[in-house]
Amino acid sequence: xxxxxxxxxxxxxxxxxxxxxxxxxxxxxxxxxxxxxxxxxxxxxxxxxxxxxxxxxxxxxxxxxxxxxxxxxxxxxxxxxxxxxxxxxxxxxxxxxxxxxxxxxxxxxxxxxxxxxxxxxxxxxxxxxxxxxxxxxxxxxxxxxxxxxxxxxxxxxxxxxxxxxxxxxxxxxxxxxxxxxxxxxxxxxxxxxxxxxxxxxxxxxxxxxxxxxxxxxxxxxxxxxxxxxxxxxxxxxxxxxxxxxxxxxxxxxxxxxxxxxxxxxxxxxxxxxxxxxxxxxxxxxxxxxxxxxxxxxxxxxxxxxxxxxxxxxxxxxxxxxxxxxxxxxxxxxxxxxxxxxxxxxxxxxxxxxxxxxxxxxxxxxxxxxxxxxxxxxxxxxxxxxxxxxxxxxxxxxx
Numbered sequence: 001x002x003x004x005x006x007x008x009x010x011x012x013x014x015x016x017x018x019x020x021x022x023x024x025x026x027x028x029x030x031x032x033x034x035x036x037x038x039x040x041x042x043x044x045x046x047x048x049x050x051x052x053x054x055x056x057x058x059x060x061x062x063x064x065x066x067x068x069x070x071x072x073x074x075x076x077x078x079x080x081x082x083x084x085x086x087x088x089x090x091x092x093x094x095x096x097x098x099x100x101x102x103x104x105x106x107x108x109x110x111x112x113x114x115x116x117x118x119x120x121x122x123x124x125x126x127x128x129x130x131x132x133x134x135x136x137x138x139x140x141x142x143x144x145x146x147x148x149x150x151x152x153x154x155x156x157x158x159x160x161x162x163x164x165x166x167x168x169x170x171x172x173x174x175x176x177x178x179x180x181x182x183x184x185x186x187x188x189x190x191x192x193x194x195x196x197x198x199x200x201x202x203x204x205x206x207x208x209x210x211x212x213x214x215x216x217x218x219x220x221x222x223x224x225x226x227x228x229x230x231x232x233x234x235x236x237x238x239x240x241x242x243x244x245x246x247x248x249x250x251x252x253x254x255x256x257x258x259x260x261x262x263x264x265x266x267x268x269x270x271x272x273x274x275x276x277x278x279x280x281x282x283x284x285x286x287x288x289x290x291x292x293x294x295x296x297x298x299x300x301x302x303x304x305x306x307x308x309x310x311x312x313x314x315x316x317x318x319x320x321x322x323x324x325x326x327x328x329x330x331x332x333x334x335x336x337x338x339x340x341x342x343x344x345x346x347x348x349x350x351x352x353x354x355x356x357x358x359x360x361x362x363x364x365x366x367x368x369x370x371x372x373x374x375x376x377x378x379x380x381x382x383x384x385x386x387x388x389x390x391x392x393x394x395x396x397x398x
Contacts, residue, residue: 026266033274
């Protein structure tokens with residue numbers, strides 16, 4: 001009984017430490033690639049959602065080049081990315097309810113609604129122009145040895161910097177109304193509500209596991225079932241550890257905090273060797289165009305996620321916690337992704353498809369590419385340390 005109470009408190013109710021959580025994500029993303037043949041990514045499916053909405057209004061997508069690339073066959077219940085995202089939402093829901101972290105919260109001001117929608121649109125547009133968000137063109141893209149992911153990452157960090165500076169302008173500061181109180185009010189705990197929430201979280205988690213097992217053993221859809229299981233693990237981890245790729249680099253410029261950024265690099269270090277092993281066994285890597293699309297997309301994405309206050313996977317767990325702001329961010333992501341699909345045929349040749357897809361393993365040899373990728377990860381880690389020290393030195397000299 002005591003074992004269950006301790007386990008429940010430490011692993012189901014309390015938040016998790018970000019460093020081991022991100023390393024776990026790195027390990028899981030490598031296995032996900034090996035088992036499903038694709039990388040952990042979300043914005044591609046968001047773009048398909050936008051396409052299905054357009055089809056519902058009788059829009060013919062057969063001539064849209066981007067949707068030919070994205071493969072619109074099936075639906076979110078029959079595609080690997082789709083069921084993975086369903087699993088992610090289930091994991092996020094379980095984490096939120098287990099931790100009693102669900103409360104309906106409206107945006108604090110009208111300017112926050114503007115930030116959520118416009119930032120979400122910019123981020124969604126930039127992510128799909130760069131052929132991936134902070135997952136496919138960063139956290140899981142770099143371990144794929146795709147040069148485009150490194151170009152996108154550098155541009156994203158620059159975009160985050162300008163986004164951080166922009167959102168510090170007075171116009172984005174919410175006005176807080178101070179209220180005088182006569183005494184300290186004790187926090188109230190509704191144990192019945194907490195227990196009911198915990199039960200709901202458990203039911204959501206059990207339901208997604210049963211669904212995944214049904215796909216594997218009764219529908220002979222092993223890949224779909226495994227994608228759903230991995231998705232539930234991804235969602236649970238990002239929610240319990242409150243992993244936010246936006247804050248990872250934004251905080252370097254605003255507060256000097258570097259823990260999350262360091263954790264993400266460590267996660268990619270672990271994922272790289274796992275992905276490399278699968279590639280050596282014959283699994284083809286996911287390589288995208290290393291062209292201006294990666295630069296422009298990275299800049300827009302970095303700026304957009306800071307303006308919105310959340311990235312393409314960070315909004316998911318915050319949305320299920322009841323934060324309406326992040327519902328709007330998610331809607332903005334779908335709109336932005338769909339807008340990119342609309343203009344893709346006008347931009348693709350000059351910005352993307354006429355540029356090469358550069359695989360570091362092909363350019364430097366298998367082990368040369370592996371060590372080159374690790375060298376770049378070391379430089380990225382060093383950059384994080386430099387930015388942290390620079391901020392601390394500025395703070396001391398103020």
